[in-house]
Amino acid sequence: MELQLRRPERADLDVLVDWMSDPEFRRFLFGDAEDKALPMGQQMMGVLSSGLAMATGTVGHLLIEDPSIGPIGIVVIQELSWRNRMCFVALYLAPAQRTSEPIERAMRSVITYCFDEMNLHRAGIKVEADQSDYLGACERLGFTREFTMQQHVMRDGKGIDVIGYGMLRSEYESARAQTAVA
C-alpha cells in the first residue's frame, strides 16, 4: 500500500509525544537530543501549524502515514522557494522504520510529493555521513551526490560531515519513465 503524506492533526499528538522519547526525533525537531519537558506541547502545536503555513512559508511539516499501521514518520520541507521551485527535505522515521526498505519507500513518497504535487524543479536532501541507510536510499533512488560539507554539524562535541544530494525534475521524470517501462 502506498504511503500518504498529510498535514499533522490534533489527533496525531499522541504519536508525536511518543516519538519525543526517541533522541533522533528530538534532534530532528530541535537540533539536539536533549530531553525537552514542559514546552513540548507548544512545540508540537508549532509542528502542527507549520503544515498549514507551507503554501506561503519556507518550511512545513508533513506526516508520513502507512494506511495499514498509521503514522511512521515526518518530513520537513525546508528552504522552500517557489521562485526557484526548489526545496530541501529532511526525514524522521520511527525506530521500527529505520531500515533500508522503509527508508527508501518513505523517500520515494516524499520525492513524488515534491515533483508531482508541488511541481518543483529540484529537490535536495542533506544527510549526515553516519546515516548509511539514508545515503544508500538516496543513491538507489537516483539522487546525485552534489556536495560534502565537512564537520558541518556538531554532535556530542564532534563534527559530523553533511552530504548533500539533489534531484532535478528531468532526472525524476526519466527515472519514473524507466520504472514504468520495466
Place this chain on the structure above:
Amino acid sequence: MISGTYTVIRSAEPDDANAMWRLYDPSRPRSFLLGPTREVMIPTQDEMREMLGRRDVVQGSFFTIEDRSGEIRGCCVLRGAKLESEFAEVVVALDSDAAYETPLADEVIEFLEKMGFVDKKLNKLVAHCLSNETQYRAYLARHGFVSDGIQRQMVYTRGQYFDLESLSLFNAAHNGSAHGTAVAAS
C-alpha cells in the same frame, strides 16, 4: 573601525544605503543577492536604509568597505556566526569583478578571517558563489577556500537556472597558510 593599507572597514550605517544599493544590480546575478531561501532579493533604497538602521542586524556582522580615498567600494558580511555551530558564512560584495583581484579585496577577506577564526573562534568559514561568478570564486580559492561541491540549478533568475557552489575554509587550513598584508584596528 579597521584601518588597513588599502581599506577602511567599518560597521554599515543608514547613510551608506545609496552607495550600497548600487551593489544590488539585478542584471548581474550574484550570490550576494541571495536571501535565506536562495532567492534573488533586490531591496529598495528605503528598505536598504531601514535594514542598515537596525543595529541588531548590522552591528558586528555587516560592514562597509571604503578605499583610502573614502569611496565606498562594497560591503562584507559575517553571517550567522554562532559558537555552537562553529561556522559562519562570509560574503564579500565589491563594486566590480575586477576588484576581487586587488589588494583591497585581499585585505577584506583577511579581516573576515581574523574576525571568524580569532575573535569568534570559529572552526570553519563557508562561502557561496553562483556559476557565473568566476572572479569571486577565484578570489575565494586564492585565499584557501576549498570547494564542497556544486548544487545544480539552484537559483532561478533572469530566465535561467544557475548552479550554486559551496566553499569552505577551516581554521586549521587557514593557520597553515600565510596571506598578505596586516590589518590594524584603531
